[in-house]
Amino acid sequence: MALIEIKKLSKIYGEGDNETRALLNTDLVIERGDFVAVMGPSGSGKSTLLHILGFLDDYSFGQYLFDGKEVGKYLPDEVARLRNQKFGFVFQAFNLLPRTSVLENVKMPLVYSDVPEREWDNLARRAIEAVGLTHRAEHEPSQLSGGEKQRAAIARALVNNPEVIFADEPTGNLDSKSGKAVMDIIWRLNTEQKKTVILITHETYTAEHARRIIRLLDGEVESDQLVSNRRGEGDFEK
Amino acid sequence: MRLKYSIKTAVKSLRTNRNRSFLTILGIVIGITAIMMVMSLGKGAQDLILNQIASIGSKTIAIVPGRHPTGISDSMSTFTDSLKNKDVEDLQKKSNVPHLARIMPIVFGPVVSTRGNKVHQTTVFGVNNFFAEIYNIYPEDGRLFTDEEVSSKSSVVIIGSKVKDELFEPGETVLGQKIRVKNQTLRIIGVLPNKGQFSFISFDDALIVPYTTAQQYIFGIKYFNRLVIETDTEANIAATVIDIETTLRNNHNITDPEKDDFFVETQAQAMDMVSTITNALTLFLAAVAAISLVVGGVGIMNIMLVSVTERTREIGLRKAVGATNRSILIQFLLESVILTSVGGIIGIALGTGLSFLISLILSKFVGLNWAFTFPLMAVFLGLGVSGAVGLVFGIYPARQAAMKSPMEALRYE
Numbered sequence: 279m280a281l282i283e284i285k286k287l288s289k290i291y292g293e294g295d296n297e298t299r300a301l302l303n304t305d306l307v308i309e310r311g312d313f314v315a316v317m318g319p320s321g322s323g324k325s326t327l328l329h330i331l332g333f334l335d336d337y338s339f340g341q342y343l344f345d346g347k348e349v350g351k352y353l354p355d356e357v358a359r360l361r362n363q364k365f366g367f368v369f370q371a372f373n374l375l376p377r378t379s380v381l382e383n384v385k386m387p388l389v390y391s392d393v394p395e396r397e398w399d400n401l402a403r404r405a406i407e408a409v410g411l412t413h414r415a416e417h418e419p420s421q422l423s424g425g426e427k428q429r430a431a432i433a434r435a436l437v438n439n440p441e442v443i444f445a446d447e448p449t450g451n452l453d454s455k456s457g458k459a460v461m462d463i464i465w466r467l468n469t470e471q472k473k474t475v476i477l478i479t480h481e482t483y484t485a486e487h488a489r490r491i492i493r494l495l496d497g498e499v500e501s502d503q504l505v506s507n508r509r510g511e512g513d514f515e516k
Numbered sequence: 517m518r519l520k521y522s523i524k525t526a527v528k529s530l531r532t533n534r535n536r537s538f539l540t541i542l543g544i545v546i547g548i549t550a551i552m553m554v555m556s557l558g559k560g561a562q563d564l565i566l567n568q569i570a571s572i573g574s575k576t577i578a579i580v581p582g583r584h585p586t587g588i589s590d591s592m593s594t595f596t597d598s599l600k601n602k603d604v605e606d607l608q609k610k611s612n613v614p615h616l617a618r619i620m621p622i623v624f625g626p627v628v629s630t631r632g633n634k635v636h637q638t639t640v641f642g643v644n645n646f647f648a649e650i651y652n653i654y655p656e657d658g659r660l661f662t663d664e665e666v667s668s669k670s671s672v673v674i675i676g677s678k679v680k681d682e683l684f685e686p687g688e689t690v691l692g693q694k695i696r697v698k699n700q701t702l703r704i705i706g707v708l709p710n711k712g713q714f715s716f717i718s719f720d721d722a723l724i725v726p727y728t729t730a731q732q733y734i735f736g737i738k739y740f741n742r743l744v745i746e747t748d749t750e751a752n753i754a755a756t757v758i759d760i761e762t763t764l765r766n767n768h769n770i771t772d773p774e775k776d777d778f779f780v781e782t783q784a785q786a787m788d789m790v791s792t793i794t795n796a797l798t799l800f801l802a803a804v805a806a807i808s809l810v811v812g813g814v815g816i817m818n819i820m821l822v823s824v825t826e827r828t829r830e831i832g833l834r835k836a837v838g839a840t841n842r843s844i845l846i847q848f849l850l851e852s853v854i855l856t857s858v859g860g861i862i863g864i865a866l867g868t869g870l871s872f873l874i875s876l877i878l879s880k881f882v883g884l885n886w887a888f889t890f891p892l893m894a895v896f897l898g899l900g901v902s903g904a905v906g907l908v909f910g911i912y913p914a915r916q917a918a919m920k921s922p923m924e925a926l927r928y929e
Contacts, residue, residue: 334921334922335921358835358838361838362838365836373832387837389518
């Protein structure tokens with residue numbers, strides 16, 4: 279059974295003349311452990327797709343089966359629980375809490391989990407170590423570089439050991455050196471820890487880290503291809 | 517979401533906006549301070565009055581002539597002259613009122629006193645020698661009446677401190693001097709100490725004469741304005757009230773208690789009445805003070821709404837990492853409740869401090885026998901009310917936060 283399966287999924291905003299079709303009759307299957315890059319011009323519906331797949335937004339028509347179960351049938355608290363335990367989000371704008379240390383930021387998903395409080399520190403520090411930020415654990419976001427901020431955000435996405443990592447243009451705000459570091463971490467999460475990765479990007483050299491590239495145009499899947507010469511770790515040349 | 521962690525998070529967020537938090541709770545602080553002060557000072561005033569009534573003696577019973585008119589046609593027959601000498605004699609009989617320890621008839625009325633070319637409007641109290649013990653006031657100069665002076669209708673007078681100030685120059689000899697009241701010449705045998713204008717029962721501006729003298733020579737009446745009776749023990753008050761009523765009804769040929777031409781008042785009744793009045797007054801003032809809490813609550817709501825808007829992205833993020841609507845609701849509710857509770861605690865401290873200061877000023881500089889009371893009830897009330905204000909006015913902003921769609925919240929700029 280596929281981890282993610284959507285059938286004839288549509289998302290429509292507004293009514294009448296203001297109607298916007300962000301997604302139209304989209305079909306998509308993503309298996310466990312896959313690494314999918316979603317590309318497309320702005321307004322093509324790639325962010326909407328990611329938000330729907332990550333339970334951050336609802337859809338208008340069609341079906342979304344997560345782990346074989348229709349998502350519309352999950353109760354609100356179950357949805358929150360799934361977001362907490364199965365998903366990790368990485369955003370273009372980092373979304374770290376200001377005036378709050380990296381350690382506390384990384385702990386945040388644990389607050390809403392069943393993990394006992396005494397283990398929070400340990401788990402958060404391990405996640406920070408995994409992204410190579412141990413020396414910055416007590417720093418606040420304003421004291422970090424862009425790349426460090428995104429690595430902190432990745433640590434936060436990892437702390438609950440999720441199954442799926444959703445990354446919405448994670449390198450969009452970074453210089454190429456920092457972007458490389460971030461993509462290396464995401465690449466290793468997929469190859470070494472077998473995490474499913476769904477990545478939005480508009481840079482081809484970033485997308486080529488994935489096994490598969492889906493191109494969207496005007497809310498419809500334009501193409502869905504496997505990457506023939508996939509880039510490996512450390513390969514971030516334009 | 518863990519409570520301890522939630523509280524820590526809420527406190528941290530409030531501390532981040534320290535100045536704003538402080539200004540926000542000012543309304544609550546003022547409201548709780550006002551309530552604390554009203555309750556503490558209200559209790560102080562009540563105690564002051566009750567103590568003064570109690571100082572007259574809890575074994576005292578007052579008999580007042582007259583009755584409430586039952587209608588307009590009845591208004592003429594209020595029997596203000598119903599208490600006579602025979603009543604006093606009969607009440608003194610052991611067979612009628614066995615627990616009577618002493619009885620003091622009182623006659624009083626306004627008079628003009630003169631001395632040379634000095635004129636002073638004052639009040640005459642005609643009493644007997646139990647006066648000093650019952651009201652706990654003794655002449656600071658001179659003496660009380662003798663029993664002989666009472667029975668022989670002597671023209672002697674004990675004057676209050678204010679009367680002395682009005683009729684005499686400072687340093688002038690007072691004892692033995694004469695003053696005139698209604699064509700009677702009275703010889704001063706004593707001067708009462710100054711008890712202060714805040715006293716509930718004051719003889720500062722009064723002339724104290726034997727009741728016999730007052731009846732015959734000053735007012736020309738045969739009845740009494742009041743009879744004060746002391747029982748042997750406090751326990752016998754209820755029984756004595758019944759004995760008094762039986763004796764007086766007998767004397768006045770009354771069979772129907774509805775038609776009594778006198779009232780019997782006990783100390784306890786008077787205290788009850790004072791308590792009821794002061795409690796109502798305190799409650800009313802506290803209610804007025806509570807209005808400021810509503811104003812403060814609206815301020816809290818306003819700033820919490822601002823906070824929710826400002827932190828839209830934080831809300832979106834928390835939801836994205838697994839926060840339920842409930843945990844977001846609790847987080848913001850906790851912030852407003854902590855905010856108002858802190859305001860409540862500051863208000864309690866401030867209100868208690870100010871009440872203590874005012875009590876100190878009243879007792880040390882104004883000379884009142886005023887005791888500071890720590891209003892424990894008001895403390896719980898203040899804490900409860902301030903917490904409730906946070907809850908009531910925090911629920912709307914917190915709901916606004918909880919209902920945000922995570923995707924829209926994350927997109928918010």
